[in-house]
Amino acid sequence: MIFFRTAFAKLENQSQKSRSLIQKDKGISIRRQCELLGINRSSLYYAPSEPDPLPNALDEAIMARIDYWHTALPYLGSRKLVIKLNEDGYPVKRKIVRRLMQKMGIYAIYPKPNLSARNFKEAIVPYLLRNYNVAFPNQVWSIDITYIPMPHGHMYLTAIIDWYSRRIVGHYLSDSLDTESVIYAVREAVKECGIPAIINSDQGSQFTSDTYKQLLKDLGIRQSMDGKSRWADNIMIERWFRSLKTEQIYPNEYDSPRELRKLINDYVDTYNSLRPHEALDYKVPDEIFYSCFAA
Known part of the structure; x- marks a missing residue:
């Protein structure tokens, strides 16, 4: 690919030099000059236009x-x-909203078919956690991705939560909705917190990809996926995303990915180490998570 790009750049540069030799009123017609130089006459009148930023900004x-x-x-x-x-003043049609929701990787949370883009049917794995008793940390993790708006553009946050302690064991901010971000988040979470028995996700294409499935297999982690039409199967991480946005993202200003990353890191630190949970008998996630590993 690099070779072809380099070759194309050389050809384009050579073509530009040839076009610069074309001169008017020199006794030879423009057409004849183009024939002698081996270039297309129409290219003399073509000026590439800059992409219109307005549709993208909208x-x-x-x-x-x-x-x-x-x-x-x-x-x-x-x-x-x-x-x-x-x-809100945006005269949009449903077709546009559905296209943008797909781009954002979101869908309505109520009992209905999961609209996340996914791989072939054979890539779907069963949901392992129905009536499942979680009794200690690193028994079950949930992973998901959420869209976060920026002043110019947007980012995607991958986050992983431990079911038992409610602790955020890993997160990664990226500018693309790709599998590599998920892979990185899982690797870093495992490096810091150990290997879970099960990781649950939705049926999105990142989690049905061969790369993700192979990573879990190599680490000895059982993969679980939300059942079709069962939006509540991964609700724990969905609730955390809502808390993050309503409590930290929307009330604060940030102009760059670096500033957004700091906001998220600060929120995760506070959530894990200072915020008590009713479900944890008003203890904090870090206390529950690490106390189970104490000698």
Whole structure:
């Protein structure tokens, strides 16, 4: 690929030099000069246009509002999101909203088919956690990805939560919705916290990919996936994403990925080490997680 790019760049540079030799009113017609230099006459009149930033900026603004309403009212589907967006001053149609929701990797949280893009049917694995008793840390983790708006563009956050202690054991901020980000988050979480028995996810393409499945197999981790139409199977990490956005992301300003990353890191540190949970008998996640490994 690098070879072809280099060759193309050389050809384009040579073509530009040839076009610079074309001169008017020199006794030879423009057509004849082009024939002698071996270039297309139409290329003399072509000026590449810069991409229009307005459509992309509008998409980003609409996605930011979709994320806001999805966080506040996660059960809203594309039809009702269209109504809220129209009320916000964005005269969009359902087709646009559905396209942007797919780009963001989100879907309405209520009993309905999972709309996350996924791999072939044979890549889906069973949900292992129905009526499953979680009794200690690193028994079950949940992993998911969420969209986060930026002043110019957007980012994606992959996060992993331990079911027993409610501790965030790993997270990674990326500018793309790809499998590599998920792989990195899992590797770093395992490096810091150990190997879980099970990791649960939705049926998104990142989690049905051969690379992700092979990673879990190599680490000796059993893979579990939400059942079709069972939005609540991974609700623990979904709730944490909502808390992160409503308590930390939306109330604060950030202009760069570096500033956003610091906001997320600060929230994770506070959540893990200082925030008591009713479900943990008002203890903090770090205390529950690490006390089980104490001698």
